[in-house]
Amino acid sequence: MNMNVAERQRECHSQLLSSHDARDLLNSVDAFLFDCDGVIWKGDTLIDGVSQTLDMLRSKGKKLVFVTNNSTKSRRQYAKKFQSLGISVSEDEIFCSSFAAAMFLKVNNFPREKKVYVIGEEGILEELQLAGFTGLGGPEDGKKTVQLKPNCLFEHDKTVGAVVVGLDQYINYYKLQYGTLCIRENPGCLFIATNQDAVGHMTDLQEWPGAGCMVAAICGSTQKEPTVVGKPSTFLMDFLQQKFQISCSKMCMVGDRLDTDILFGKNAGCKTLLVFSGVTSQSTLHDPSNSIEPDYYTNKLSDILELLGP
Amino acid sequence: MNMNVAERQRECHSQLLSSHDARDLLNSVDAFLFDCDGVIWKGDTLIDGVSQTLDMLRSKGKKLVFVTNNSTKSRRQYAKKFQSLGISVSEDEIFCSSFAAAMFLKVNNFPREKKVYVIGEEGILEELQLAGFTGLGGPEDGKKTVQLKPNCLFEHDKTVGAVVVGLDQYINYYKLQYGTLCIRENPGCLFIATNQDAVGHMTDLQEWPGAGCMVAAICGSTQKEPTVVGKPSTFLMDFLQQKFQISCSKMCMVGDRLDTDILFGKNAGCKTLLVFSGVTSQSTLHDPSNSIEPDYYTNKLSDILELLGP
Numbered sequence: 001m002n003m004n005v006a007e008r009q010r011e012c013h014s015q016l017l018s019s020h021d022a023r024d025l026l027n028s029v030d031a032f033l034f035d036c037d038g039v040i041w042k043g044d045t046l047i048d049g050v051s052q053t054l055d056m057l058r059s060k061g062k063k064l065v066f067v068t069n070n071s072t073k074s075r076r077q078y079a080k081k082f083q084s085l086g087i088s089v090s091e092d093e094i095f096c097s098s099f100a101a102a103m104f105l106k107v108n109n110f111p112r113e114k115k116v117y118v119i120g121e122e123g124i125l126e127e128l129q130l131a132g133f134t135g136l137g138g139p140e141d142g143k144k145t146v147q148l149k150p151n152c153l154f155e156h157d158k159t160v161g162a163v164v165v166g167l168d169q170y171i172n173y174y175k176l177q178y179g180t181l182c183i184r185e186n187p188g189c190l191f192i193a194t195n196q197d198a199v200g201h202m203t204d205l206q207e208w209p210g211a212g213c214m215v216a217a218i219c220g221s222t223q224k225e226p227t228v229v230g231k232p233s234t235f236l237m238d239f240l241q242q243k244f245q246i247s248c249s250k251m252c253m254v255g256d257r258l259d260t261d262i263l264f265g266k267n268a269g270c271k272t273l274l275v276f277s278g279v280t281s282q283s284t285l286h287d288p289s290n291s292i293e294p295d296y297y298t299n300k301l302s303d304i305l306e307l308l309g310p
Numbered sequence: 311m312n313m314n315v316a317e318r319q320r321e322c323h324s325q326l327l328s329s330h331d332a333r334d335l336l337n338s339v340d341a342f343l344f345d346c347d348g349v350i351w352k353g354d355t356l357i358d359g360v361s362q363t364l365d366m367l368r369s370k371g372k373k374l375v376f377v378t379n380n381s382t383k384s385r386r387q388y389a390k391k392f393q394s395l396g397i398s399v400s401e402d403e404i405f406c407s408s409f410a411a412a413m414f415l416k417v418n419n420f421p422r423e424k425k426v427y428v429i430g431e432e433g434i435l436e437e438l439q440l441a442g443f444t445g446l447g448g449p450e451d452g453k454k455t456v457q458l459k460p461n462c463l464f465e466h467d468k469t470v471g472a473v474v475v476g477l478d479q480y481i482n483y484y485k486l487q488y489g490t491l492c493i494r495e496n497p498g499c500l501f502i503a504t505n506q507d508a509v510g511h512m513t514d515l516q517e518w519p520g521a522g523c524m525v526a527a528i529c530g531s532t533q534k535e536p537t538v539v540g541k542p543s544t545f546l547m548d549f550l551q552q553k554f555q556i557s558c559s560k561m562c563m564v565g566d567r568l569d570t571d572i573l574f575g576k577n578a579g580c581k582t583l584l585v586f587s588g589v590t591s592q593s594t595l596h597d598p599s600n601s602i603e604p605d606y607y608t609n610k611l612s613d614i615l616e617l618l619g620p
Contacts, residue, residue, distance in 0.1 A: 173519070203460065
């Protein structure tokens with residue numbers, strides 16, 4: 001079946017955000033959930049008009065929540081990043097997947113005496129510590145090497161009860177073996193993925209392998225599937241709902257990725273708004289191979305402000 | 311459905327190798343294909359009676375072929391290993407997955423002017439060179455690090471036309487990004503996996519993440535599936551058949567792994583013999599979750615010699 005762009009747009013149930021839709025959203029939604037990279041900023045640069053749009057939403061009494069799959073930073077580190085970009089956001093408003101991993105262990109009563117092995121970066125270790133858990137691995141094990149020699153036994157801590165895997169620019173064979181041994185040999189050891197994003201904008205100019213790369217590596221060696229705590233899994237949403245006591249139908253998820261942000265919002269029954277200021281283009285949205293359709297789409301977050309008018 | 315061991319053995323169509331079967335095999339088979347680790351040796355130690363068994367088979371005029379998924383060595387390096395263990399095997403009799411990767415490129419007329427990026431070890435680079443191809447990466451890139459800084463562009467060679475991924479104890483983020491960029495951005499770039507073994511005996515005392523770990527990582531970041539050239543894919547078998555002009559029904563595959571060796575033999579229509587001198591135990595073979603059944607099973611290769619008698 002060959003369709004031209006106009007036909008594909010008619011097939012798609014998403015609507016280009018209109019002034020009417022923007023007013024409707026503002027009237028029907030109590031909380032706006034934002035992805036960060038590609039919506040709020042690109043790399044270390046704020047996207048045009050974001051600050052004014054957030055101010056307007058706050059002035060209307062809307063709850064703002066920032067939900068990111070990036071696990072390399074903690075909530076505290078994210079609050080600092082917002083501050084450095086001139087936006088005042090409190091730690092309580094930030095839900096990064098490093099925090100999600102720690103909260104997953106907490107709500108599942110992970111025993112304090114057990115340890116958590118981390119294939120990932122500083123953010124995960126900091127969130128684990130803040131939640132009262134003992135983390136091992138992380139950046140420190142990035143310097144370690146292995147000895148593939150006869151009679152050499154690679155020892156691992158038998159009290160590790162969970163392996164958390166996120167984006168790790170210091171990934172190596174030592175960590176892969178450590179995590180694999182814990183999951184294969186420690187009875188009941190959990191395998192938690194912060195997220196499974198294939199790639200992400202680790203630098204402004206390029207995409208790089210994301211947590212999905214490291215998570216897949218451990219799936220490959222253990223032949224096990226992880227519990228995912230970041231988007232699009234429902235764990236974070238359930239946690240958010242419990243914390244803020246807002247019904248999902250009164251929330252709008254704003255994001256630049258179909259398979260994480262928009263799917264996350266749709267899975268939970270939120271309204272969804274796709275912005276083209278990140279990794280997704282209009283042609284990807286309307287491509288016949290795409291089955292994830294947001295309620296609305298627009299170029300960038302601040303379009304809401306313009307559409308509402310003075 | 312609960313079955314005891316005896317019942318499960320009756321359900322299984324595999325037979326414990328008998329004297330009659332051994333004689334039958336010797337009469338009906340022209341070529342014996344052997345996996346190496348777990349059949350011929352364990353780590354750097356020859357398994358009991360292997361040397362005498364191979365001598366007997368050669369004396370009966372049988373063709374011997376050694377087929378291993380290990381890609382870290384080249385054929386030349388394997389011939390040296392056999393020699394160091396006191397067994398005379400020629401390079402022509404060895405089919406390792408590093409060689410398979412180079413042959414795959416050759417039979418598919420991979421252009422000589424294009425380059426091959428290697429996530430893997432020395433064996434792959436050596437086989438590529440012997441086949442007349444230009445390899446990049448490998449152990450050398452194990453020392454490289456990345457710069458995740460604004461305005462920093464990670465450059466990759468646009469003339470890379472294939473990425474070969476095998477077991478790599480020097481895996482790092484640099485190589486993951488390099489391979490990912492080639493597959494995502496170089497038009498038509500091939501993604502070749504030497505094999506997908508989850509783990510392997512990198513040391514005598516322990517299993518370690520195998521090529522399946524590194525291959526999965528690249529699947530995770532590229533969202534692409536590789537072409538597998540090692541066991542259990544049929545590429546090596548087609549190649550072997552063409553080279554030796556022996557029908558598969560006249561071959562017997564001997565191995566210690568169900569999902570690679572035995573499946574490889576069965577896929578091609580060879581006779582299959584599972585030995586318990588490697589990673590598979592009798593209980594795994596007879597476990598209800600196992601669906602891969604060899605024609606015969608026995609403890610170790612030299613049982614053939616004993617069963618045939620003096």
